[in-house]
Amino acid sequence: MTRFLARRIAFGAIVLWVVVTVVFILYFVAPNDPARLIAGRLANAQTLAAVRHNLGLDQPVIVQYGRYLSRLLHGNLGYSYVGGEPVTTIIGQDLPVTASLAVGGALIWLIIGVASGVLAARHPRTLADRSVTAFALFFYSMPTFLLGELFLLVFFFELHRLGFNFFTVTGFISLTQDPAEWARHLILPWFTIALVTASIYSRLTRGSMLDVLGEDYIRTARAKGLSERRVIYRHGLRAALTPVLTEFGIDVGTLLGGVIVTENVFGLPGLGNQILTSITREDLPVIIALVILASTFIVVANIIVDALYAVLDPRVRLT
Amino acid sequence: MIVEIGGPDAETVTAIGAAKTIEGRSPWRLAFERLRHDRAAIASSVVIVLIALMAILAPLVAHLTGHGPDTQYSFGRSPAGIPVGPGHHFLLGADELGRDVLVRIFYGARISLLVGVVASSLATAVGVVIGLAAGYFGRVVDTILARFMDAVLSLPYLIFAIALVSVVGNSDRLLVIIGVIAFFSFASVGRIVRGQVLSIKEKEFVEAAHALGAGNLRIMFVDILPNVLAPVIVYLTLLIPASIVFEATLSFLSIGIVPPTPSWGDMLSEALQYYQVAWWYLIFPGLALLATTLAFNLLGDSVRDAFDPRYNRLFTRKSAGIFTATAVLSTTDEDSAV
Numbered sequence: 001m002t003r004f005l006a007r008r009i010a011f012g013a014i015v016l017w018v019v020v021t022v023v024f025i026l027y028f029v030a031p032n033d034p035a036r037l038i039a040g041r042l043a044n045a046q047t048l049a050a051v052r053h054n055l056g057l058d059q060p061v062i063v064q065y066g067r068y069l070s071r072l073l074h075g076n077l078g079y080s081y082v083g084g085e086p087v088t089t090i091i092g093q094d095l096p097v098t099a100s101l102a103v104g105g106a107l108i109w110l111i112i113g114v115a116s117g118v119l120a121a122r123h124p125r126t127l128a129d130r131s132v133t134a135f136a137l138f139f140y141s142m143p144t145f146l147l148g149e150l151f152l153l154v155f156f157f158e159l160h161r162l163g164f165n166f167f168t169v170t171g172f173i174s175l176t177q178d179p180a181e182w183a184r185h186l187i188l189p190w191f192t193i194a195l196v197t198a199s200i201y202s203r204l205t206r207g208s209m210l211d212v213l214g215e216d217y218i219r220t221a222r223a224k225g226l227s228e229r230r231v232i233y234r235h236g237l238r239a240a241l242t243p244v245l246t247e248f249g250i251d252v253g254t255l256l257g258g259v260i261v262t263e264n265v266f267g268l269p270g271l272g273n274q275i276l277t278s279i280t281r282e283d284l285p286v287i288i289a290l291v292i293l294a295s296t297f298i299v300v301a302n303i304i305v306d307a308l309y310a311v312l313d314p315r316v317r318l319t
Numbered sequence: 320m321i322v323e324i325g326g327p328d329a330e331t332v333t334a335i336g337a338a339k340t341i342e343g344r345s346p347w348r349l350a351f352e353r354l355r356h357d358r359a360a361i362a363s364s365v366v367i368v369l370i371a372l373m374a375i376l377a378p379l380v381a382h383l384t385g386h387g388p389d390t391q392y393s394f395g396r397s398p399a400g401i402p403v404g405p406g407h408h409f410l411l412g413a414d415e416l417g418r419d420v421l422v423r424i425f426y427g428a429r430i431s432l433l434v435g436v437v438a439s440s441l442a443t444a445v446g447v448v449i450g451l452a453a454g455y456f457g458r459v460v461d462t463i464l465a466r467f468m469d470a471v472l473s474l475p476y477l478i479f480a481i482a483l484v485s486v487v488g489n490s491d492r493l494l495v496i497i498g499v500i501a502f503f504s505f506a507s508v509g510r511i512v513r514g515q516v517l518s519i520k521e522k523e524f525v526e527a528a529h530a531l532g533a534g535n536l537r538i539m540f541v542d543i544l545p546n547v548l549a550p551v552i553v554y555l556t557l558l559i560p561a562s563i564v565f566e567a568t569l570s571f572l573s574i575g576i577v578p579p580t581p582s583w584g585d586m587l588s589e590a591l592q593y594y595q596v597a598w599w600y601l602i603f604p605g606l607a608l609l610a611t612t613l614a615f616n617l618l619g620d621s622v623r624d625a626f627d628p629r630y631n632r633l634f635t636r637k638s639a640g641i642f643t644a645t646a647v648l649s650t651t652d653e654d655s656a657v
Binding site for chain 1: 466470472473474475476477478479481482485486560564567568571572573574584587588591594595598601602605608609612613615616617620
């Protein structure tokens, strides 16, 4: 286990280093001129030189790269070109929104996906199974942003006109402030993220569950008189979840993509909207920091997922 | 040559019902026969053909309505600046600048299909070559290529796409989008091909080819490649709708196709500002996009069923899962984790 973790962490660190380097090349070596971005289009050569000197841009590339790495390792993500505040402050402000959205969305998609998959697998070829299949195909084909817009139109706008005001999309209420309002404001965004991805998990759980239910040990479990519930959930589902877990590791990236789109549709003040505004403002330090943050998150999530295999499936030995 | 894998067993052949006398038929022929009798496949193909016709006939529609795709009409907006709804002047309504939504939807089909087909074909071609190389050469080559593909798959692709597109700026945006989509899609094809090649290269006919003195390239592309094409084609059909959604999402986030070129994603992005007063602006482009992705996914589903007789035997045709591609992917990943 320790050896496995050490290897995975080493690989993760290499991936992160590559990401950081690619980002550095993209933004500091490629045709961009950060100094001009900061100083503005009208700045004269003298101002530009001063800005360049301040940022260390007049140094050789390799020196700049070394400084950039050492700053990152010290947890300093730089300062916003636009507002001048530390990027870590911006992240601190926006992270609760994004975390609420991502965690809630992922939970709902796992629950809906796995539950509907188990339902379909327990009654293969019935009406229930066919309906799950049809819904899965429909939502799988649905672009996240379109689903969000349709939610806005139907559940927010049209229901409001009919006098039903439960669904609201105005801003973000923090969890510590009022948990009930927090959930009410996030319910549409959560389902927007969840439904599209849940369809994949539904199909995956169904297939994997059908395979497992055909195994000999399931027949043995039934033969020794265990209750159907116990057979399905304790013996069946536990083994069937391994591919679902793998898919989840892969989908962490999809989750972040969904978060960006959903924040944009619902106007939530999270990191996703932050990166989009930073791009229109060409605020490089913020963009860089967010790309690195997202990559770190994905690398860590993947290591956790891999370690979870051993917890879920006792046959798996991590070496 | 192709008869090596996926060779149909007697059960499947009789199941098709067409086999009155036993005759040798290639898996391709069998798959095509199955597709021809699959109602979902026919329906989705019809929809795809219609959408392709939309793309081709877009100038004709512009001519018939007399509305150019980018022309702004003053009678397209009310004095308060609200778009005019579906009716006499505009069949499907007008947008916030007084342009014809119908004409723009037709032109938007061009971008979606172009990006969808080109990007996924490019991704598939690259994925096949890299997957073949990784699986066939093994050892260091495999370790590097497989790890590289793992890394690409685990990247936050949308964020990277955003970062890349923002660096490149507005020039050649279409090419950049196609490149970005292909880069983030080739790895899943590559992993599937690699997994297949790993088992196929151990077969006798590969050994025979070696003994006959065939070179590496010949064995890879002439002997092995035809045997992995079935899953590749299945994956390609599923990759097209994914690429279409990818492009639409980038355009929705205003980092895709540069306006005023009509694209469905950009229309839906503008529609977000106006959905409370102009539902048609959201609903019609949304329907066009959804119909396209749904048709391609349905077709991909049928193609997969047609190529995969094993799946047929386990479940009925209709209910076989739509995500074998992902399932194949997961099993290879499991191996590396265990």
